[in-house]
Amino acid sequence: MTASEHPTAARVRPDLAPAEPALRRRRGGHRPPPPGRRPWGSIALAGLLAVAVLAAGAAATTAAFGAGGARDAGLVPATTAPPVEFENVSTTSQFAFVPGSISVTAGASVHLTVTQEATFPHTFVLSPVANYTIPTSTNSSDLYAFFAAHPPLVNLSVAGTPGVTNSTVFTAPPIGTYEFVCIIPGHFQAGMFGFLHATNGSAVATATSSPDYLLYGAIGVVVVVVIAAIVALYRRSAGPRSPPSPP
Numbered sequence: 001m002t003a004s005e006h007p008t009a010a011r012v013r014p015d016l017a018p019a020e021p022a023l024r025r026r027r028g029g030h031r032p033p034p035p036g037r038r039p040w041g042s043i044a045l046a047g048l049l050a051v052a053v054l055a056a057g058a059a060a061t062t063a064a065f066g067a068g069g070a071r072d073a074g075l076v077p078a079t080t081a082p083p084v085e086f087e088n089v090s091t092t093s094q095f096a097f098v099p100g101s102i103s104v105t106a107g108a109s110v111h112l113t114v115t116q117e118a119t120f121p122h123t124f125v126l127s128p129v130a131n132y133t134i135p136t137s138t139n140s141s142d143l144y145a146f147f148a149a150h151p152p153l154v155n156l157s158v159a160g161t162p163g164v165t166n167s168t169v170f171t172a173p174p175i176g177t178y179e180f181v182c183i184i185p186g187h188f189q190a191g192m193f194g195f196l197h198a199t200n201g202s203a204v205a206t207a208t209s210s211p212d213y214l215l216y217g218a219i220g221v222v223v224v225v226v227i228a229a230i231v232a233l234y235r236r237s238a239g240p241r242s243p244p245s246p247p
């Protein structure tokens with residue numbers, strides 16, 4: 001490497017010599033040039049190290065940006081077309097929905113499949129009323145009256161044969177929590193209900209605030225490391241030059 005630097009330096013010197021006396025003075029006058037290789041090699045090494053550190057920093061920064069890009073890419077289609085989501089719920093012989101809590105993105109096209117695990121019929125009836133929990137004391141006729149007054153978003157029934165499924169597609173309601181129940185008499189009262197959470201994709205939304213701090217932190221660390229490396233190398237290269245090498 002050092003061998004290839006000499007020709008370069010020699011090529012540059014004639015150009016600069018007439019125009020820039022200051023540079024010539026600095027190179028030839030103050031510093032003893034004899035070993036010659038040492039300063040140029042150290043400077044080149046410092047430059048290479050700085051470049052390497054910068055490259056590592058850039059890689060880290062790119063990683064941070066990359067995550068942001070992936071998020072943005074995920075958000076763009078969401079604004080242009082509603083996401084398509086799939087939910088599967090089972091109805092059990094213990095008068096339960098499994099899972100009893102599902103999350104969807106508000107406005108999404110939700111493909112819901114209800115699978116029967118019990119040997120007797122169940123229903124899946126989704127309330128259209130946001131953030132309202134039907135009192136568990138509600139009897140069957142009041143439950144029917146409620147859904148007569150508030151037409152359900154989903155009204156599926158599954159026959160009493162294990163493995164039977166029933167599916168539908170519906171548009172997820174606005175952000176909020178919506179209760180779903182089994183309206184077969186006695187089932188809701190036995191605890192057969194659950195909740196659908198319509199969100200704005202909170203996992204995506206909460207992630208957008210932090211990457212900026214991560215990014216600036218990473219850049220700050222890289223800058224500090226580069227400065228430290230340059231200072232350390234400058235000191236190291238200046239050190240051994242003071243005791244003159246044997247001629």
Ligand SMILES: [Cu+2]
Pocket residue numbers: 095121122123182183184187188192
């Ligand atoms: Cu039921």
